Amino acid sequence: MQRKQEYDREEKYCLDVERSIIKKYRKEIWRKFTKAINEYELIQNGDKIAVCISGGKDSMLMAKLFQELERHGQKNFELVFLVMNPGYNDINYETIRNNARRLQVPISVFETRIFDAVVEEESPCYLCARMRRGYLYSKAKELGCNKIALGHHFDDVVETILMGMMYGSQIQTMMPKLHSTNFEGMELIRPLYLIREQDIIHWMHYNELHFIRCACRFTEQCAAQEEEDKSSKRAEIKELIRQLEQVNPSVAKNIFRSVENVNLATVIAYKKDGVKHHFLEDYDSHR
Numbered sequence: 001m002q003r004k005q006e007y008d009r010e011e012k013y014c015l016d017v018e019r020s021i022i023k024k025y026r027k028e029i030w031r032k033f034t035k036a037i038n039e040y041e042l043i044q045n046g047d048k049i050a051v052c053i054s055g056g057k058d059s060m061l062m063a064k065l066f067q068e069l070e071r072h073g074q075k076n077f078e079l080v081f082l083v084m085n086p087g088y089n090d091i092n093y094e095t096i097r098n099n100a101r102r103l104q105v106p107i108s109v110f111e112t113r114i115f116d117a118v119v120e121e122e123s124p125c126y127l128c129a130r131m132r133r134g135y136l137y138s139k140a141k142e143l144g145c146n147k148i149a150l151g152h153h154f155d156d157v158v159e160t161i162l163m164g165m166m167y168g169s170q171i172q173t174m175m176p177k178l179h180s181t182n183f184e185g186m187e188l189i190r191p192l193y194l195i196r197e198q199d200i201i202h203w204m205h206y207n208e209l210h211f212i213r214c215a216c217r218f219t220e221q222c223a224a225q226e227e228e229d230k231s232s233k234r235a236e237i238k239e240l241i242r243q244l245e246q247v248n249p250s251v252a253k254n255i256f257r258s259v260e261n262v263n264l265a266t267v268i269a270y271k272k273d274g275v276k277h278h279f280l281e282d283y284d285s286h287r
Helices: 002-022 026-039 057-072 090-102 114-118 124-142 154-167 197-206 219-228 233-247 251-258
Strands: 048-052 078-085 107-111 147-149 177-179 187-189 269-272 275-278
Touching: 002 026, 002 057, 002 090, 002 197, 026 057, 026 197, 048 057, 048 124, 057 078, 057 197, 078 090, 078 124, 090 107, 114 124, 124 147, 154 197, 154 233, 154 251, 233 251
Parallel strands: 048 078, 048 147, 078 107, 147 187
Antiparallel strands: 177 187, 269 275
């Protein structure tokens, strides 16, 4: 009897979480998710998508959004909810599994030893990210998937644009989808592309959900460093955007739209397919 009551309680909780996506956060989350799917043509009939779950708030929300789309959408596609264990500590690993159980996301877990491989490296986060991406592509392809979905959101995109300008001397963005250069026939998609991070945080708090803060064995160190080390470039850019939005609430949206409205006639130089083009090439032809 007690087990039945517990099951009913968990079932009701999961239904409430799903209802919050469709109802309370319909404008901020659901509509922006479906808009990205349609506007950037992220899903086609017959796709088999590996929804990559790191255990953080973004990827778990993405998993629930895909479940809702599968239930209510019109496209014919398959989903695999893929979790890679690169060497999580026990607390992080159990947190991921418990959240997946509470949210009724049927995860498929596979093991790697990435953390052991990068722990002594000078730039472990960069190397870890590259290795994780490769392992995810490889496992997804093994499972018959043709796409992997990652949980990058609107703020990730805006921060990347500004970081590229301020520290990379270039204008580029995090694209909503990409063909893989190393895994033929595979594609990466970013369905949270138009969703603000603050709305994801609001959804998380509303449903009293708790996720791991970074996909790393050293989560505690990451959290402490995030509080203490404000010199990290992404944290610096995030804070800059926050300050600018206090003066002009449209700043982030305007940064995003700037890469949709590039006028090549007013650009000194640009690259296409690895070839640099300069405005002087055809300057005199416009007399």
